[in-house]
Amino acid sequence: MGIFNDIKERFSGNSKVLHTPYGDFNLAKKSDIRRLKKQVIELQRTTDALTRKDIRNWRNAWQLAINVDSPNRQSLYDIYRDVDIDLHLTGCIGQRKGFVMARSFKLVDEKGEENEEALHYFDQTWFKLLVSHILDSRYWGHSLIELGDVTTDGDGCVCYDGVKLIPRKHVIPEYNRVICNLGEDWHSGYDYHKPPFCDWVIEAGQPEDLGLFLKAATQTIPKKNALAFWDTFAEIFGMPMRIAKTTLRDDKELKKMEEMMANMGTEFWGLFQEGTEIEVVESTKGDAFNVYDKRVDRANSELSKLIIGQTMTIEDGSSLSQSETHLEVFENLVDTDRDMLRDIINNQLLPRMVKHGFPLQGLRFDWDESVDYTPEQQRQYEELVLNNYEVDPSYFEEKYGMPVGERRNMTPALVPGGSPSGKEEDATVPDASASGKKKQQSNAHPFFD
Numbered sequence: 001m002g003i004f005n006d007i008k009e010r011f012s013g014n015s016k017v018l019h020t021p022y023g024d025f026n027l028a029k030k031s032d033i034r035r036l037k038k039q040v041i042e043l044q045r046t047t048d049a050l051t052r053k054d055i056r057n058w059r060n061a062w063q064l065a066i067n068v069d070s071p072n073r074q075s076l077y078d079i080y081r082d083v084d085i086d087l088h089l090t091g092c093i094g095q096r097k098g099f100v101m102a103r104s105f106k107l108v109d110e111k112g113e114e115n116e117e118a119l120h121y122f123d124q125t126w127f128k129l130l131v132s133h134i135l136d137s138r139y140w141g142h143s144l145i146e147l148g149d150v151t152t153d154g155d156g157c158v159c160y161d162g163v164k165l166i167p168r169k170h171v172i173p174e175y176n177r178v179i180c181n182l183g184e185d186w187h188s189g190y191d192y193h194k195p196p197f198c199d200w201v202i203e204a205g206q207p208e209d210l211g212l213f214l215k216a217a218t219q220t221i222p223k224k225n226a227l228a229f230w231d232t233f234a235e236i237f238g239m240p241m242r243i244a245k246t247t248l249r250d251d252k253e254l255k256k257m258e259e260m261m262a263n264m265g266t267e268f269w270g271l272f273q274e275g276t277e278i279e280v281v282e283s284t285k286g287d288a289f290n291v292y293d294k295r296v297d298r299a300n301s302e303l304s305k306l307i308i309g310q311t312m313t314i315e316d317g318s319s320l321s322q323s324e325t326h327l328e329v330f331e332n333l334v335d336t337d338r339d340m341l342r343d344i345i346n347n348q349l350l351p352r353m354v355k356h357g358f359p360l361q362g363l364r365f366d367w368d369e370s371v372d373y374t375p376e377q378q379r380q381y382e383e384l385v386l387n388n389y390e391v392d393p394s395y396f397e398e399k400y401g402m403p404v405g406e407r408r409n410m411t412p413a414l415v416p417g418g419s420p421s422g423k424e425e426d427a428t429v430p431d432a433s434a435s436g437k438k439k440q441q442s443n444a445h446p447f448f449d
Helices: 030-043 055-065 074-084 085-100 117-120 125-138 211-237 251-262 290-307 320-355 375-386 394-400
Strands: 017-020 021-025 107-108 143-147 150-152 158-160 164-165 201-204 240-244 276-283 364-367 428-432 439-441
Touching: 055 074, 055 211, 074 085, 074 125, 085 125, 085 320, 107 117, 125 164, 125 201, 125 211, 125 320, 201 320, 211 290, 211 320, 240 428, 251 439, 320 364
Parallel strands: none
Antiparallel strands: 017 021, 107 364, 143 164, 143 201, 150 158, 240 276, 428 439
16 A cells, blocks of 8 residues: 555645655655655556457456446456557558658747757657657557656757656556556555646546557457467368278287377378278368458458558558548548647647756647658759749758859840840840839759759
8 A cells, every 4th residue: 555545645734745654755856756756656567467368358358447436457458468469450550650650740939930959859769659658549548658857868958768658557547546556446546647746647548548459359359269260270171181090909019000190290101010001081171261361351451440441551452543542541540640649749748848947938849741742843843943033052052962153144045026145134024914114034944954
């Protein structure tokens, strides 16, 4: 039970000293807060039981998880751990998370202007791990993530020394509690919504959220059973049966024959007494593919629809137009993950970072929606701009790393009434939108020629 039996009685009078069996903690001191935070997070972790699960176990675990008086997700998380190792499901989740984490982001001020220097505070290992844990909450359900101690990186920039996922079995999100030992009532836990704990944890997902793995289990459990049954089928009917017939009655000779039959393996030869017959019986069972493989395919397609909303971006597709439509559906799901991630960073992470001394006051996290061009598209885009506007040479120096001098003289274009003298005023055409007094310069040769 320890120091968390009754969090409401942790203070004595108006003092900020927390009396515990582990010593007194002065909550006015940052050093004591960090020491207390480390103390309460040292939970008594236990080894998960890797036992075979079926639909009955899944339903019973679901019932325990939604119990109003005493919710318990421990059995459900044991099933989730089994669900998480499914190979097809892992590929779907990796594709969805990869699309989100590959997007560029920026930090903007109140005027919407980007602050490039602030990006260094997020270009860290701890932030990438935090994003991964937040995205995992889509599948595991509510997740509680602890921020590490504040330190500095190799450049002297302030950062966290890491993040850690608080073991889900110890979290009772319906009542905002963390228990130290499995099996304890949620009343004995501590409230992570109250200081000083609330300043060091990030919540992802709603308290009642059980995650997409709850639905995925209805397909991964039968799929694993089908694969196990298929292996049994292959063991029984995959190899032809060998039958030895003999008239011998000597137990020693029969024992030798038995051992020889058992040890033949793929060699398929042996020395037998005269009068022994060896018969090979081929199996006539040929519908294993339709029975088992089709069930596995159906489970995979159902998992694809659950996680990425369609099947063609991860499975074979025969139509380009259909694949593009399916890709749009998938991108809509990616956008929902991006929105969730942006809200958590802006509403939870940034306020905590500012409180911990990060110079990020007044900044907000947002996704960079600028279009990424292919090299050919970029060339066409720059040619279009060069042919209509004067471009500062420093743009090409910074982008391509090549020295750029003054703009070269262009060969004048012949126009009606013009003069091929080479002067700038001769290489002009009338502006149709003006009265004829204004003139516009035309480039006879593009920049890339």
